Structure formats: C-alpha cells, structure tokens
Amino acid sequence: MSRSIILVFGLVVLLSASCASLGKLSRHNFESGFYKLKVRGAAPSSVYTEVAEDSIIVYPVTSDGKNKFPNTSTSVSARISRIKKDNYFYRSCFINNSFDVDLTSILFKSRHSRDDVPNQFSADLDVAIYAGFRKDFYNIVSPVHPFHEESSFIRQVGFDLGVFAGIGSSPVNPTVTNNKISQEYDAMIFQKGFAGFISINKMSIGLAVGFDNLIDKSRSLWIYNQKPYLGLIISVSSF
Secondary structure (H helix, E strand, O other): OOHHHHHHHHHHHHHHHHHHOHHHHOOOOOOOEEEEEEOOOOOOEEEEEEEEOOEEEEEEEEEOOOOEEEOOOOOEEEEHHHOOOOOOOOOOEEEEEEEEEEEEEEEEEEEOOEOOEOOEEEOOOEEEEEEEEEEEEEEEEOOEOOOOEOOOEEEEEEEEEEEEEEEEEEEEOOHHHOOOOOOOEEEEEEEEEEEEEEEEOOEEEEEEEEEEEEOOOOOOOOOOEOOEEEEEEEEOOOO
16 A cells, blocks of 8 residues: 555545544534633733633632642622723633644635646545644623613634645646556645644635645656645634
C-alpha cells in the first residue's frame, strides 16, 4: 500500500472520529468554567463562572501553585437579561483562551496564474480537521431603546489561528497539466495549510493559505501541486 493511500485512510478515520464527537467539538458557547473577567474601573481578574440558563454566579480564583480552583466563600451573581447600568457586570467581558479542534471546509480557493493559465477560482468538495489556539470574548451587551431598556444578552466574538489538513477533489485536464494528458477527470487531493478565523456568535469564517497535493499518477504534471492558494474557510462543526 502506497504512502498516499495510507495517509488518506488515516485521515478518513480521523474525520470519522471527529464527526462522532461533533457535539463536543462545537462547544464555543458561554459555559461554566474559568475566565478572565474585565469590569469597569477594575483590573482584569481570574474567576470561575457558573452559567445556568440566564443566571451567572462568579467566584474569585485561588491556586496552590499548580492547580486553580474557585473560592466559594464569596461570589457575585446576576440575571444576565436584567443587567443594567448600576450592576457590577454592566458592559463587562469574560475572556477565555483555549485549544480548538474543528471540522472545516474551504468554500472556494483562489489560485494564482501559472504558465498560460489565468487566475482560477474553484469550489470543489473538501473537508479538513483544523487545530489551533482560540481566544473568546463574551461581552455583556445592554442595549438602550429611546423609550425603554431592552434585555441584556451575551455577544460572543472569537479569534482563532492554527493549521488544517484534509482531503478534497480537484479537476485534472489538459489545461492544468500543460496539455500533457488528454483526459478530463476529478482527482483526490491532500490539502494542508494555515488558517485564521473570526467567530461572532454561531458564525465562524476565516482565511486560509493552503497547499494541495494531487494523490494520483498525474501529480508531477499538475501545475498546482504544492503551490500556495488563498481560500475562504468556514467551521462546520457547529452545524
């Protein structure tokens, strides 16, 4: 069995395992855990936050050197929807740093002109595993209507930077092989690269700089083999 086939088989197994735990991968919601809290007029502090539907209970954090744990002897609580100007959490922000793993797909790729072939845009089927470092900001937003105050809510904004690898397909024809083959067909590719995401609530989209390797006998003839492209990438783990 060739190295390329082994690589694809291993990636398929990885993708299957990832799909099985899709619910766990897609959890970027505001949930109970450790955060850095920024409130008006105070320096950022480490806290543990219990989140239950519309309510939060925030505890200060203490540590014994290696481990940190909530100090349950004191706490501050609030109903998120009822946070107003006189509340401790008014316009506050909970910040979380994490390692992120997601199932992703590149919506389209922009390939630079090569030889006599002009710039190409492609939207072929592909799927990839993304892994990177993520920073989430959970802002408490308290909108004010001219005639009444509206309910406060959490707005999540996240930033991601990491790497991806996956499989996909790409057309192979005389144009993209300098007329060295006469057939036209779709071939499997192995893709990898770097990506950065921005997430707002449930939507996550970003830019990718990637490289494709054709996984068949025409790889040495394909003009895009191992050449960089720019792509629009989305996270599909939350769907």
